[in-house]
Amino acid sequence: MIDLPHEELLTGYLDDELTPSEREQVEELLRTSAEARQLLEELRAMRETLQALPRYTISAGQSGEAFAQRILQRAEREVLVQGTAAATGERPQTGKPSPPAIGPTASNTSENTIAPNTAPSGPGTFNGGSNWKKLLAAAAVLAASITLMVLGPAQRDQAPHSVALQSRQAPEANTAIASRDLATTNLAKPAPEAGSPGAAAFVPMAVPEMERTATPTIPAPMTAPAPGWPNHAGAAPPEGVFAPGSTAPHQAGTFHSRMVSPPAAEPAMGTFSAAAPHADVAAAPHLPVTNPAPMSKNSAAIRGMREVPHGRGVSPSLVVLVQLTEEAWQSGRFTELLGRRHIAWQFSTPAADELRARAERTESQPDRNQSTRVQQAGPDLQLVYAWAPADRMQELLSDLQSAAAEQKDVVALVFAAPDGPNDRAATLATGDVMHSFAEPFGHLPRSRETATDEIAPPFSPLDPPSIVAAKVQPPAHDDKAKGPFLPGSSETRDLQPDRAFIAEARGDDGPVERQRGRAIRLEAAGVETSPQQPGRQPAAATMAGSAAPPQMPQAQSVPAAAAESLSSLAPPDIAPVPPSPAASPTEPTTEALFVIQIVPSPGK
């Protein structure tokens, strides 16, 4: 048994932190004691294990610059607050370091050394008297703050000077700005009481608009909340569990991302784990998960704490038409499925807004057909915008496809893609989708102008080639093009955008050149429209009435589970499949627009 002093010496030896004499002592011990050698080996192995622990990175879901930018914005506000407080001499603590340098000069006179937590800031720092000068100064600071916000980063170097100049007599600035920050972010991060251990560390959170909120938020529904909305919270369903956090500005000004609490049956944010799917399945008896999705390495991004790097919120690469039973929708099983697949989603999108605006426009028009279309796109038609790495989207489509085969929650399903690389294509194509629904759900596809095997360019840079093979499909079943899209089937289709609407949206009165429709092939979903693929069930056959689920070409998709009925739960001992190749932080995000028609359950 090695005594404690020798243990410590071994620790120091391992760390190369011994004096020469101590080192000699240890080396002598190692020569004579097998136990000491064994212990040293164990300590070395333990060190290697610790050092080999996977690394967490803060920039997995966002660029490092984005995080730094956020830090600087917060820091500048903090400096502003502290600077104004210092100017008024109301800083409660002496020895507080001077504000940092936002400006040409820097105070470097403080005698503090490393004293990270000696300077509380935040609510409670100021006394906030009723002096009218203070009130005026506070107003000035607020105005200056707004100016700073408006000026933006490009003007950062100039703005703080003017702000500081105006706010010299603004003792309430701290409280005012901190309050504004809290109000803006809804973080409701409680300020520790003065003197409490956390007081020194407390900094009022000032999170940019695109960041998360902790308070569940019920979004305004796209349309009047009528029969279609699920009843999670007794109101319209919440937006996606995950914050989209697009790094690119959204093109429509109405889009605001929020992270809200998931539906009741969905696991709480950040709680997804390898064991979670079983509980989830138990909570939602339908919409099976055929492949319990393991957390991938960019899970943090999906959880919403980081930004989805490529989400743009305006250009889905997929449009998925789903006939969903009213019961499945209202009980929130569809959104639960998205949650279980770690797929970010939301209800309100620029595309949806544009569609709604279009509907409102056409509603007032005397055109009977247009009016019919609008009416059909009423409360029983919902749009859900979702985005996730390609593998998750594949898994979701597989789930839906197997559900469609069973005709329980999902009655029918169509995968489609917008035609053309235009960012607005999805929005425009959606008009086509709605038109198809309006007549009713069954007049897809329209006639195509495809005749070759020409490989078309990808729809957009966001399209992961593993999912979308932009390929001109031969007219495999034009003879059935007018036939109904039968329940219990799924199909891959192309969509031709409404060219007239394109012209209208672009403000282009000239003729619009027609383009050939381009179909997509969703290999993961096993849907194959091309008759040149022997051995696979052509979608035309499915459309003709076969309820048999399409073959799932991907072995890792748990075929047994894929064939299961919607109503059967995934068995608790279902073997988790090997995780899909983990997405890199830069993996493109697949964006999909789910056009959901709420229909009665089959047999009702």
Add this chain to the structure above:
Amino acid sequence: MIDDATLITDALRGNTDAFGQLVCRYQDRLYNAMVHLIGSCDEAYDVVQDAFVQAFVKLPTFEGHAAFYTWLYRIAFNLAISNRRRKRPMLSVEHTREMTGEEPLEMASPDDAVQRDERVQQVQRGLAALSEEHRAILIMREMEGFSYETIAEMLDVPIGTVRSRLNRARMQLREQLKEVMQEDVK
């Protein structure tokens, strides 16, 4: 690459982008350390944000006796300890879950992940089971590679205490990980 001292000087002269470069340089390293220390990705994220903000605010007080990262780490460490004391009741649940149920952001490959998953979880559980001071000192030494002297300065304890505390931490973790260690030694 511009060294830290130059960036700090530039930042003190009003060049906020220089501080931004410091953020980019150290954000991942600091975040990783805080995740292991706190056991919660979410809280670590907040702590790292707050630490950088505080570092920016207090930059004029940085005298350069220690490396910038050491100074920054101490800020984050103190914030983490303060937050942890404030939120202890909540952490016990989240801590366990996140330390054992959530995969990290960087893995060598899916196969490696499968093979290492159990051991990683054991190590993380073992770390989580340590006392706060033992976990902290292990992270400082084993993951961050701080010298005894630096650790002593950060924790405001004598160097001898660092060695004895580190030894106790290792022995405790060794007990926790005996199974894992035996596999490694074989």
